[in-house]
Amino acid sequence: MDREVLLAEVLRHLAEGTAEAGHEIALAAADADEGDPAAHGLAALASFWLGDFAEATAQAATGLAAAQDDRARAACLAAAVLAAAGDLDARPPDRALLSRLLADADEPGSRWWSAVRYLAAEAALVSARIGEAAVLDDAGPPAGAAWAGHPFAPIMWVCQARIAAFSGRIEQAQAMLAAVRASVVPGSRVAPVAEAVAVLVQGNAGDAEVGLVAEQIARNVPSVPRDFIDRGALLLLAFGAIAVYDVAAAAALVFRAGADEALSRCTLIDRALAFETLLHAALLAEDPDAVAVWLGTLADLAAHPVTRPSVQRARGRAALDAGDAATAIDLLTRSVEGCLAEDRGVEAAEGQILLARARIQQHELGTASRTLRALVAGSDRTGHAAVRRAAGAVLAASGRRLPPVAGAGWDVLSEREAEVARAVLAGLEVDQIAARLFLSPSTVRAHVSRVLCAFGVATRVGLLAAVGGAGGAGGAGAAGAPAGARLSPRQAEVAEHVAAGRTNQQIAELLGISVKGVEKHVGDVLLRWEAGSRFEIARIWWAGSAGSAG
Structure with a gap:
């Protein structure tokens, strides 16, 4: 059988849950007259998929010893690294040689080399060498694109999302979910693992509702996991539960993923993380035994x-x-x-x-x-x-708080911080706020710093602009100005820019006038509106905007 045809056939069996058949056809190709050593690497891959890591190590070693060309050598080396991720007794494979073979690939975008690069990245990932996995994955075009339309392609996209997620780059992982889902045929056998990686990502993104989704996905995984895909789906769901500190749910999923009490068909890192989860559950239950x-x-x-x-x-x-x-x-x-x-x-x-x-x-x-x-x-x-x-x-638990999320606004402020924010917006100074709320000035200043951080601004004028803009008000206004204090069109423009938190230099550039000219206009606005500061200009302007918007 042609080498690339054999590769596609083995990957199809892995994706469809018939890894045993993939193992058999790979062994048959390896044992045939003038058999292809690369077929031993594919047999090793199928053995890894089934959780038989010692057999995977043996097959990869046999193929590597007989390999006569770089394609076969790279495939067998990648399979050896993959097998070592689950084989506690395996000797460390030559990862440096694998990296060199991938770097020197004759057709890096071909299906063969894309698949080998995926295997190398997967092997690094399941060995918890996540930085190495990212480098290998980035060394060529996306493997999933080279295998588009093949039932195994979603697994390649899932690998990329897992690399980003386990590194903590959650926004990047979220962006990858679209490619993962686009590659999946709805209702297919790989759909649960694709959705499970989304649970992992969203759990780490802080979505506390992932538990309900995880329960639905877990129902679509066989009660006795067949292979790497089934175990992977359950473990990804468990790690998503851990992200939101649902330790009991994670422990239950871990037990389902393991074939026995030693979790012997899981990779070494998955065993360690699973046992840590079970330990965590026992600590929470205060069960010393x-x-x-x-x-x-x-x-x-x-x-x-x-x-x-x-x-x-x-x-x-x-x-x-x-x-x-x-x-x-x-x-x-x-x-x-x-x-x-x-x-x-x-x-x-x-x-x-x-x-x-x-x-x-x-x-x-x-x-x-x-x-x-x-x-x-x-x-x-x-x-x-x-x-x-x-x-x-x-x-x-120790009476301290984190700074709020910059730019998140009112939602991340405590009741007291929101009270301080409203006082600032009303034009009160720190000492006045302290007297009104029975706080020390230093405490008020601490609250003000958190308020400014929450709105992503550095000044009180910036706070007015952030709150005013969020309210949807638009157009210059001066409802809060003294009667008869109308501004010229240019003064009104300057006042609007001051209210938006812009500096004199920025206003000068926007209006095409000198900084001195801006300073004069600001001074005129202060006089006409009887304002004592730029903050007062902004407060009057935003009061007028709110009035005109109503």
């Missing part, structure tokens, strides 16, 4: 470089629960460092949340607060909103 059981299962994975950071985090979680903050800090610090080194963004964030809890337990609230603020600032930029919720809960 179960805690000991899951710590024992994690011990077998503690030394492996792929799973070491996850095991350290799980042990740190247990130490934290036991009140041993010093041990927790040591374990969690090493875990976070290991995760960051491999761009394991979601795992690193969870470790940093736990590390902050441990520091608070050691009465290092200031350090914990600063660390969480920095973490949230970064996660906000990538759309990883679940981090903000988790960090906020940790600080709230």
Whole structure:
């Protein structure tokens, strides 16, 4: 059988849930007279799909030893790396050689090389080397595009979304969901895993409603998972549940995904994350015997470089629960460092949340607060909103709060902050607000800074512009100005720009006049409107706009 025809046939079997048949035809091609060594690599892929990692390692090694050309060599190497992701006893394959073979590919956009590049990226991803997976995936055109129309293409698109999601780049992952869904035939066998990756992404984006969606998707997965796709769908749903801290739901999904109590058909990283989930559930249930059981299962994975950071985090979680903050800090610090080194963004964030809890337990609230603020600032930029919720809960327990989401407006303000915002908009100064609300001036200033951050502005004039603009008011107005204080057309233009928060330099450029000219017009408006500041000009202007809009 032609090599590329065989590849397409094996991938079809993997997508359709008949990996055993794919394994058989690959072995037949390998054992035929003048058999193709690349077929051993495809047999290894099918074995991996079925969770038989030792067989996958053996087949990949056989093919690699016999390979005579770069295409066969690369396919067998990619399969070997993939197999090692689940085989605790596998020797480390030559990943550097695989990268060189991919870089030197004669037709990088061909179906063969696109599939091999997907396998290499998938292998790096399921080995929790997420930065490496991203580099491999970016090394050529999207594999899913090269295989458009083939039933396996959605799995290739799902891989890209998973790379972005597990790195913590949630906005990027959300953007990829359209390509994932567009590649799926509704009702097809791969549809649940495509929707499961959306649950993972949306859970990390802070959507607390993913649980209901996850329940519906899980019903479409066989009660006994057949292969990598079924197990993957259930585990993605579990990790989505973890993102919204539904630990009980995640634990139930983990048990479904595992073929036995050792989760032996799952990859090493999935075993570690699953056992950590079960440990977390046992800690929440205050079940010390179960805690000991899951710590024992994690011990077998503690030394492996792929799973070491996850095991350290799980042990740190247990130490934290036991009140041993010093041990927790040591374990969690090493875990976070290991995760960051491999761009394991979601795992690193969870470790940093736990590390902050441990520091608070050691009465290092200031350090914990600063660390969480920095973490949230970064996660906000990538759309990883679940981090903000988790960090906020940790600080709230200690009487502190995170800065609001910049630009989110009224919705993220507390009742007191909203009260301060209304007082600012009414023209009150800090001392006046403090007297009215029975607060210290320093407390008022802290509230004002949070208000300005919530509206994404640096000044009180900017706040007026943000609130006025949000209200839908338009057109210059001066309903709040003294009677008879009409402005000239040019003065009205300048007043409108002041109200929008623009500087004299910006106004000069917009109107094509000198800065000195703008200063004169601003001075005239101050006199005519009996205003004491630019803020008063803005307040009068927005009051007039609100009136004219009504």
